[in-house]
Amino acid sequence: MAQHASLPGRDIHRIVTMAHRCESADGIAPFNEQTTLALSRGAAPGRMHFLVRQDDTVIAYAGAEVVGDGAEAELAVDPDHRGRGVGTALLAEVTAWLEAEITQLRVWAHGDRPDSSAFAASRGFERSRVLFQFARGLEGFAWPAAWPEGIGRNWPTGDAPNAVLRPGVRLRPFRVGADEASWLRVNAAAFAAHPEQGRWTAADLAAREAETWFDPDGLIVAEDDAGMLGFHWTKVEHGVGEVYVLGVDPRAQGTGLGRTLTLAGLAHLAAHGIRQVDLYADESNTKAVNLYRSQGFEVVRTDVQWTRRL
Numbered sequence: 001m002a003q004h005a006s007l008p009g010r011d012i013h014r015i016v017t018m019a020h021r022c023e024s025a026d027g028i029a030p031f032n033e034q035t036t037l038a039l040s041r042g043a044a045p046g047r048m049h050f051l052v053r054q055d056d057t058v059i060a061y062a063g064a065e066v067v068g069d070g071a072e073a074e075l076a077v078d079p080d081h082r083g084r085g086v087g088t089a090l091l092a093e094v095t096a097w098l099e100a101e102i103t104q105l106r107v108w109a110h111g112d113r114p115d116s117s118a119f120a121a122s123r124g125f126e127r128s129r130v131l132f133q134f135a136r137g138l139e140g141f142a143w144p145a146a147w148p149e150g151i152g153r154n155w156p157t158g159d160a161p162n163a164v165l166r167p168g169v170r171l172r173p174f175r176v177g178a179d180e181a182s183w184l185r186v187n188a189a190a191f192a193a194h195p196e197q198g199r200w201t202a203a204d205l206a207a208r209e210a211e212t213w214f215d216p217d218g219l220i221v222a223e224d225d226a227g228m229l230g231f232h233w234t235k236v237e238h239g240v241g242e243v244y245v246l247g248v249d250p251r252a253q254g255t256g257l258g259r260t261l262t263l264a265g266l267a268h269l270a271a272h273g274i275r276q277v278d279l280y281a282d283e284s285n286t287k288a289v290n291l292y293r294s295q296g297f298e299v300v301r302t303d304v305q306w307t308r309r310l
Helices: 009-026 033-038 086-098 114-122 180-190 202-209 257-271 286-294
Strands: 002-004 047-054 057-067 070-077 104-109 126-137 170-173 219-224 227-237 240-248 276-282 298-309
Touching (some): 009 047, 009 057, 009 070, 070 086, 104 114, 114 298, 180 227, 219 257, 240 257, 276 286
Parallel strands (some): 070 104
Antiparallel strands (some): 002 047, 047 057, 057 070, 126 276, 126 298, 219 227, 227 240
16 A cells, blocks of 8 residues: 555546546445545645555545544545455555544545445444535526626526615626635635635635636626625536535625525526536535525435544
8 A cells, every 4th residue: 555645647547547437336426526636736734645556556545634633535445346455454544644643534425325334334433414415407497587787698587586686786707816815715704614615725726717617707706895795606517517616705694695696606507508507515504405495406415424533
């Protein structure tokens, strides 16, 4: 087993190949976006890659990162090498690297599959967080009868109540090179209690801006004369839209801005021919869960985070 602070291109390719094999066998990708992006990043304090090789292939991988007094990790074993202790050895290697520095280890299991649950529970992990993936088609969506003046570029309309903004509030597209600092401020404030989203850095934002799917027109910003109030960042990959991040600054929460931003992002996607939209929300965020259910979204997948005290 090998540990690396950063990875050469050949190992990244081998890990991605293994991940595709896992997805084909399990029906779900083994790694989230953060882990996937970290594969190609340079060395950083508190981040480590763990590889199990057989000949010229990678048969198991784990990525781990220290976050405060805890750590987060994701791991996967090639389908042809499961049930042979590879996953147990990989987890032990990750734990040994972390144990002197942290008090708890958090590991994601995508799809809440029974074998993943059994593996985690048998090794002393407890379910600590549940993430829902919602989805719905946009055909028949209850669109507002009208949009605020100045927006709604070919956005659909319907018979639902008008989309409204408070006086002085306006919507516009994100401006690359000008809005990053304001976006990071609002994102940190909106997700202050969120264990991942709230700690985004300028490097995290820049990495997304460099992705082929990034479209500044699909990142809709709400502002007033005092600055940015919120945003709805949409994403399109393989013809499917996503409510990527929806955030509202605390000074504008409770004003209905979140609902209007949600509608605006969905309308932007619909105006560009998107017919299917996904989004993610924590089970514990009952306000968001109820909002999305009220707009016709249904849970199609469940991810579970497992935690173990060290």
